[in-house]
Amino acid sequence: MIGQWGLVLLAVLVLLLLSAIPLHIVHLAEIRPMFMLMAVYYWTMLRPTPVVGVFLLGLLLDNILDYPLGMNAFVLLLAQILTTHNRKFLLGQSFLVTWAGFAVVALGAGVLEWLLFSLFNFTVIAIKSMVLSVILSAVLFPVVVLPLAAVNRALLGRHHDAP
Amino acid sequence: MRATPIILVLLSLALMVLHKADTLPVERFRAAMMDAMSPVLTAVSAPVTAVVDNIGGMASSRDLKAENIRLEEENGRLQKWYEAALKLQAENQSFRELLNVKADPTITFVTARVISDAGGSFVKSVLLPVGARDRVQKGNAVMSGHGLVGRVMEVGQTSSRVLLVTDLNSHIPVILQNTRTKAILAGKNQDLMKLERLPPDSGMTVGTRVMTSGDGGQLPADLPVGTIVSVGADGVWVKPISDIDTLSYVQVINADIDQTLVNGDISPAAK
Numbered sequence: 001m002i003g004q005w006g007l008v009l010l011a012v013l014v015l016l017l018l019s020a021i022p023l024h025i026v027h028l029a030e031i032r033p034m035f036m037l038m039a040v041y042y043w044t045m046l047r048p049t050p051v052v053g054v055f056l057l058g059l060l061l062d063n064i065l066d067y068p069l070g071m072n073a074f075v076l077l078l079a080q081i082l083t084t085h086n087r088k089f090l091l092g093q094s095f096l097v098t099w100a101g102f103a104v105v106a107l108g109a110g111v112l113e114w115l116l117f118s119l120f121n122f123t124v125i126a127i128k129s130m131v132l133s134v135i136l137s138a139v140l141f142p143v144v145v146l147p148l149a150a151v152n153r154a155l156l157g158r159h160h161d162a163p
Numbered sequence: 164m165r166a167t168p169i170i171l172v173l174l175s176l177a178l179m180v181l182h183k184a185d186t187l188p189v190e191r192f193r194a195a196m197m198d199a200m201s202p203v204l205t206a207v208s209a210p211v212t213a214v215v216d217n218i219g220g221m222a223s224s225r226d227l228k229a230e231n232i233r234l235e236e237e238n239g240r241l242q243k244w245y246e247a248a249l250k251l252q253a254e255n256q257s258f259r260e261l262l263n264v265k266a267d268p269t270i271t272f273v274t275a276r277v278i279s280d281a282g283g284s285f286v287k288s289v290l291l292p293v294g295a296r297d298r299v300q301k302g303n304a305v306m307s308g309h310g311l312v313g314r315v316m317e318v319g320q321t322s323s324r325v326l327l328v329t330d331l332n333s334h335i336p337v338i339l340q341n342t343r344t345k346a347i348l349a350g351k352n353q354d355l356m357k358l359e360r361l362p363p364d365s366g367m368t369v370g371t372r373v374m375t376s377g378d379g380g381q382l383p384a385d386l387p388v389g390t391i392v393s394v395g396a397d398g399v400w401v402k403p404i405s406d407i408d409t410l411s412y413v414q415v416i417n418a419d420i421d422q423t424l425v426n427g428d429i430s431p432a433a434k
Contacts, residue, residue, distance in 0.1 A: 013203070017203070017204065017207050017208075019281070020200075020204060020279040020280075020281060020290075021204060021207055021208040021211055021212070021278070021279060021280070022208055022211075022212055022277050022278070022279065022280035022289070022409075022410070022411075031282070031283070032281065032282045032283055051167050051168045051171055052167070052171065055171045055174075055175065058175065059175075059178075060196075063193060063196045063197075064196070064200055064279065064281075064290075065279075065281040065286060066281065066286045066288045066324060067281075067285065067286055068179050068182045068183060069178045069179065069181075069182045070174075070175035070176065070177070070178030070179040070182065071175075071179055073171070073175040073178070074172060074175035074176060074179065077168060077171055077172050077175060078172060080168070081168050081172070084168075113285065114285075116179070117285045120179070120183055121331050123331065123351075125284055125285065125352055126284055126352070126353055128284075129283060129284035130284065133283065
């Protein structure tokens, strides 16, 4: 049981770090992929994920990234609700459909964040970075899915071993 | 649909609004969170940054030779400037003594590596692994090797957050180098910053250096911030003197700042 949670926490920590550490690849600094969104989308698709967990994760992300408190929580929760609603459909499909589904979710999340930020600051923020970030996230999704799936398999494995 | 998700969504929305209204007493909590994450971020970001920098720095030997030659020439020029500076400093000192000028307080600073940088066009701030224990205060100027890059906006015990000059909320009182015109340099969450509150008919020219004016007693004066790159109908735009997106090591200038000015709270019992 502790092993399960430990594994999830470790995976989450890695994602958090990926979202926060400085990446000095010029021009890439502006368009960080949405790692946390990938995890929420993929894991929610595969298994029931605790909503409170995603909420708290969102708050933690807001705190570290200096976003308005609640923004990432809001976006991740909506993504989770949307994915949960379509779980039955998504589970039976090929990976390409899963991938396309993520692209849609990523676009929605990007647009939502952009809208909220523009609204909060009473100005229109440049949309280019958001678009590039969505594209990059969609492109990297299959790569990031591999470790995410591994974590999920490990969790399932432990589940079966338990008496 | 179950109620919990909806409640949490509304809660997040409420938090956002409250955050905007600035009514949440979250500063202590945020500071504690920063301090908690700081060691982890420091430990992880060091090797990653090292690897990335190495990949970026793999230049051909021809580039290295050319760079070497350029640096030697620059070194030669700088040596001459160094000697001139020493002479001027001595002269300055004797004038100050003659005039009985009150000495400026010595400026101390602490150097730190950026450990967290979300990037993106929404938030322009970075995290540093130095805090109140290193005499960092809210409002302190943060410099790169070339000039001002931001100001400290939150301080924990062992970490602090810096608002970069390109952020929407960043407004710096500045002065233009040659004309001595004063203005406010506002970040726009973009590569360039905009000069605002310009007096009418100020002759702006591309290439003018923009420095801090020290007005308001918040930031030290005469810190380079950027250069004007465009003057037109859409305003005067300034390019930061440092590459804001790839900050590595920065210096936080320790100067005692009047905290009532920083907090905007002028009631006598403030903090």
